[in-house]
Amino acid sequence: MxxxxxxxxxxxxxxxxxxxxxxxxxxxxxxxxxxxxxxxxxxxxxxxxxxxxxxxxxxxxxxxxxxxxxxxxxxxxxxxxxxxxxxxxxxxxxxxxxxxxxxxxxxxxxxxYVSEEEKTQAAQTMFNDISADAFAPMHAESKEAAEKAKRIANMFKFICPSTYIPGKQKWGAF
Ligand SMILES: [Zn+2]
Ligand SMILES: [Zn+2]
Structure with missing residues (x-):
């Protein structure tokens, strides 16, 4: 090679x-x-x-x-x-x-990172931080809020694809 x-x-x-x-x-x-x-x-x-x-x-x-x-x-x-x-x-x-x-x-x-767990934890913490504002209005079933949340999830997938597991994240099934 x-x-x-x-x-x-x-x-x-x-x-x-x-x-x-x-x-x-x-x-x-x-x-x-x-x-x-x-x-x-x-x-x-x-x-x-x-x-x-x-x-x-x-x-x-x-x-x-x-x-x-x-x-x-x-x-x-x-x-x-x-x-x-x-x-x-x-x-x-x-x-x-x-x-x-x-x-x-x-x-x-x-x-x-010391371990894989610590790495995953850091990813979840970051995602929770950036998405708290975006997910809160979803209870009002706002279409824009849902779109925004989706965009953030996609961004997260891009920054950290090795940590992202489709459908397995506790914060949603994107
Ligand atoms: Zn080389
Ligand atoms: Zn290849």
Whole structure:
């Protein structure tokens, strides 16, 4: 596979039970579906050996360029925030569900939350905060209020798709 960020060839790297693909050009890492979940928290120590991928200091990555999935043909990846903290933008393939992380992003992600529960909790708290005003008038069955609530839910889906589970959120079945 080719690096979606700098076009170098990716190299397989085994960490614990995982085999990920790393780029020794830009230092990025490719995770297949669900693989990232196994190393994105600090207590998941297998992830430590992925924090310092050897890279070529000459390689400069264009952060503004959209990237194609290294696995799927002609599939542009979606760029979105990793969590409601909105600090780290990651690339996710809408077809295969794989993730591309640039150099240092895994370290930043691991530093954000202690556990998956804490991450989910933060997402719900944020959603409750921003939607309290929007949902309150729904009791009056106002059409505009319902539309507004829907828009906020859609926005939330966009900021944090990995935390959003359709129909499973306690605050509504969007
Ligand atoms: Zn690269
Ligand atoms: Zn893909």
């Amino acid at each position: 080719q690096c979606p960020a700098c076009d170098h060839a990716l190299t397989e790297k085994t960490v614990g039970e995982l085999v990920v693909d790393v780029c020794h050009g830009c230092g990025g890492i490719w995770f297949d579906l669900f693989e990232i979940k196994k190393v994105d928290e600090q207590h998941e120590t297998t992830g430590e050996s992925l924090l310092d991928i050897e890279k070529d200091p000459q390689v400069v990555v264009d952060q503004t360029k959209r990237r194609n999935c290294p696995k799927c043909e002609n599939m542009v990846m979606m760029r979105h925030f990793n969590s409601v903290k909105r600090e780290i933008e990651v690339d996710e393939c809408p077809k295969c569900g794989g993730y591309w992380l640039d150099t240092n992003e895994l370290a930043q992600i691991r530093a954000q």
